[in-house]
Amino acid sequence: MEARKNVANGIVLAAVGAVCFSGKAIIVKLAYRYGVDAVTLLMYRMLFALPLFLPMAWWAGRGRPPLSRRDWAGVLGLGFCGYYLSSMLDFAGLQYITASLERLILYLSPTLVLLLGWALRGRRITGGQALATAVSYAGAVLVFGLELRVASSAATAWGALLVFASTLSYALYLFYSGEFVQRVGALRLVGLASIVASLCCIAQFGLLRPLAAARVAPEVLWLSVLNATLCTAVPVLLVMMAIERIGPGMAAQVGMIGPLSTIAMGIVLLGEPLTPWLVAGTLLVMAGIALFGHAGRGAAVGRKGA
Numbered sequence: 001m002e003a004r005k006n007v008a009n010g011i012v013l014a015a016v017g018a019v020c021f022s023g024k025a026i027i028v029k030l031a032y033r034y035g036v037d038a039v040t041l042l043m044y045r046m047l048f049a050l051p052l053f054l055p056m057a058w059w060a061g062r063g064r065p066p067l068s069r070r071d072w073a074g075v076l077g078l079g080f081c082g083y084y085l086s087s088m089l090d091f092a093g094l095q096y097i098t099a100s101l102e103r104l105i106l107y108l109s110p111t112l113v114l115l116l117g118w119a120l121r122g123r124r125i126t127g128g129q130a131l132a133t134a135v136s137y138a139g140a141v142l143v144f145g146l147e148l149r150v151a152s153s154a155a156t157a158w159g160a161l162l163v164f165a166s167t168l169s170y171a172l173y174l175f176y177s178g179e180f181v182q183r184v185g186a187l188r189l190v191g192l193a194s195i196v197a198s199l200c201c202i203a204q205f206g207l208l209r210p211l212a213a214a215r216v217a218p219e220v221l222w223l224s225v226l227n228a229t230l231c232t233a234v235p236v237l238l239v240m241m242a243i244e245r246i247g248p249g250m251a252a253q254v255g256m257i258g259p260l261s262t263i264a265m266g267i268v269l270l271g272e273p274l275t276p277w278l279v280a281g282t283l284l285v286m287a288g289i290a291l292f293g294h295a296g297r298g299a300a301v302g303r304k305g306a
Helices: 002-032 038-060 069-093 099-106 109-121 127-150 153-184 186-208 218-254 257-270 276-305
Strands: none
Touching: 002 038, 002 099, 002 218, 002 257, 038 069, 038 186, 038 218, 069 099, 069 153, 069 186, 099 127, 099 153, 099 257, 099 276, 109 127, 109 153, 109 276, 127 153, 127 276, 153 186, 186 218, 218 276, 257 276
C-alpha cells in the first residue's frame, strides 16, 4: 500500500513538474508583449532565480566532499552550455515562433544525445532508435511547415534554428553531465550550474545593455518572478523528487504531458491556433520519443546480456 502511494505521489510530482516547465515559453511570449528584449528578460529570470539556486546548491552539497578543480571546470562548462547558452538561444527563438513549436523542438534533445554518442563516442544506433528519431523529426517538421505557411518564412526559419541550437546546447549538457552527476550529485550539479548561468546572464546584460534597459513594465517583473520560481526552480525540485520515487524512466514518460500542456496554455493564454496539423505533429513527436525510450531500454538490456 505504501509503495503504491509512493508511486502515485511520484507520478503527480513528475506531471506537475512537467506542466510547470512547459509554462516557461508561455510566460516568455506574454512578456514580449511589453516590449522587452531577450537579453533583459533572461537577466530578470535568472536574477530572481539566483536566490533559490544558492540554497539549493548548499543543501545538496552538505556532507559531500569539496569539488576538485576538474569538477569546478565541468560545472563552469556545463552551466555555460546547458543553462546559459541554451536559455539565451531559446528566449531569442521564441521571438519568432509559437510556444507549441518551441516545445516540440526542445523535446528532440534525446535524439541529439543519441547522435552525439554516435558522432563523438562511436556508439551504435539501433534500428528502433533510428525509427524513433525519424518519427520525432517528422512531427517537428510537420508543425514547422505549418508555421511557414501562416507566418514570415524567414523569421520562422530563424526562430526554429535558434531553438534547435538551444536544444543541441542542452543535449551537450546532458551528454557530458553523466560523469559529473556520479561525483557531484544531480541536485548539487543543477544548483551550481544554474548559479553559473545566472551570473553569465547578469554579466551579459551589464555588457550589452545600458542601465536604462533594466526599466521595464511592472508586468515583465511579475512574469519574470513567476518564471524564475514556478517554471524554473520549483519544477527542478519536483522532478528530482519524482525521480527518487519512480525512477528516471517513468518520470520521463510522465513528462511527455509537457507538449500537450504547452499547446493548451498557448491556445488559452496566447490565442495560438489549434489545427489538425499541429495535433498530428505533436502526436508524432510524442510517439517518437516514446519509441525512443523503449528502444533505448531494449538496447541497454542487449548490452547487459552481451
